[in-house]
Amino acid sequence: MAKTTTRLFVASLMLGTAPSAFADKIFVSNERDNTVTVVDSDTLKVVKSIKTGKRPRGLVITPDYKEVIVCIGDDNRLDVIDTEKLEVMKSYPASGPDPELLAVNHKGDRLYVANEDDGLVTVMDRATGNAITQIPVGVEPEGMAVSPDDSLVVNTSEQTSMAHIIDAKSNQVLANLLVDTRPREATFTRDGGEVWVSAEVGGTVAIIDTKKFEIKQKLSFEVPGVRPELMQPIGIRFTLDGKLAFIALGPANRVAVVNTATRKIENYILVGQRPWHLALKPDGKKLYVANGMTNDVTVIDIASLKAEKSVPVGRLPWGVVVKPEAK
């Protein structure tokens, strides 16, 4: 192990300008700039700005960490970024029209894409980039999530205000749950027992039981001095131990910290303006927040729950994912 480390160290010295090979890489989609910015997690410097198609929004990193796949809404395709070469290597036009968000299953062989214009979820084979099927859901599909055991897929439809629970084997819709207005993101808890769905205009997060397909509880948010209509939950991420949930609150410029056991909101962390999507550092120690209006990413330290730093990226940062070191 020590030997490998030394070798890598030497390699990076030889490359001179190369960023530390041990740092994670943070990928941020910039909706306005048609780029994905890559940031080194140690130096917090921009490593590269990768040109993509028009209007990059939702993005995922594959379980093997080899690819970052980006929804390219205005070009009706997915762009696939090689996480070593940091370039778009190929595009998948079979994503269906106007893809907004996507999910990859944990096995890494399926992609689920929300087609905002057409009320569809497109299921794709990752190996070939071909569409397997399209599943009709509500109007303006957005959020996409796959359960930890890959058995369930959840999609949200903004205009229909629903969470659609889909069986991943049969690609059939099992249940449609009415949540609050304009649901945006769906995220499974680490144990898969719940899926949390944020409702942007409704201002709540619905906690859905994934066995009974029932809403167990709804969280709402309150900060003294901040008008209630600004509490617009979007991105949701859980800590590695599953004990805390982070919820980006859009125009309230804050990330809420929720204790998943008590369901109490323990903290509101002030970040940049209009935080949307979030990503956890793979070691679980930091949270990265994409701030749409201030064109930056806030780094939150999870142990202290403090915003440590903000990193300028492109214009209208939308989504964020992280590739761990040495993968």
Next chain:
Amino acid sequence: MRVSRFSWLLGLCAASAAIAGPASVHPPAKLNVEIGYLGRDYPNPLPISLLEPVVTDQGLQGARVGISDNLATGRFLGQSYHLDEKITARDGDIIADAKQLLEKTQLVVADLTPEDLLRVADLPEAKNAIIINARASNDELRGKDCRRNVFHVAPSWSMRADALAQYLAWKRWKSWFLLRGNAKEDIEYAEAMKRAAKKFGGKIVEERTIIFDPGNRNSETGHQQIQTQIPMRTQNPPPHDIVVVADTQDTFGEYLMWRTSLPKPIAGTQGLVSVAWGPLYEEYGGIQLQKRFRAKIKRPMTERDYMAWLAVRVFGEAVTRSGKADIAGWRTYILSPQFGVAGFKGQAMSFRPWDRQLRQPILLTGPRSLVSTSPQEGFLHPKYLTDTLGVDAPETTCKLPG
């Protein structure tokens, strides 16, 4: 109450198990909801150019798209929606048509002038109806002529004027040269601008009435007439920052730009306009609605289309989320603090209890781009920032029976 007109199929199909749950309201199972659309073939102002398409189905097409959006949620919940369309002829009998429609449904989208709207609302048959005004901006409908059974999704003249005035205050363009036509609506809008000036620190340096008969728009060298006429009509004003125009009939407002005697920007009913919606608005997911509308209707979505769409969506939200299956239950829900309809403005929109006006952000838009949205930063209100637009509770002249 004509609730019996809805087909209840309760019991045939239990609410889907997925819907049940302690944290969710049970929407009624299996419900066919009839929504009425009442309009009239009012004369349209002449288009500025004969090449401009004349759209005769504004409003109605928005309501139709609203129905398809309601159906999209409804199909998962066992609820269906149908639009009962009634467009009275120009000289037709609105009362007879309204009575027929109210026989079938008590949920009505009204694409009517204030006069027609009040005649319909005051019918005994409409006593318990929910009528949503999706056209008229007249302030008296929200004031002394307000009615218990009339809700407004159309912004009032006061809301439009305040939205513009806040922006002008933000720009520090404080001196306004007010030009108005002579139509009833022009006078109403001009009055609203005068109130807005007082409220937000603007000054109307002169108010001038312009009677400009557009005549036959299709004439050779017509532009030369206008090029000489407009500077004459606007000459010798006191110093001002901006021309505010109230020309709802489109007779001269469009001709002001680049032709006034002094080189000033134009805002009001032309130039920089304050609207609930515009055909190029795309923020807060608005592009989705624009695309859906264009794909289906094959033309851009106008403000009247949006207002009718929103009215239908208000009914959809009431049916889906109230857990009730009767008019009284829906009315209570619409007026409750729980109610909020999304309309691509970045926030849930609700009705002001004092005059049943939907509070909403207002777009300030130029011919090809969104310039701003009001309320502007810095105009504060203890409850809703959107209540800085229009008539707030302490000033209302609306007296609704409890």
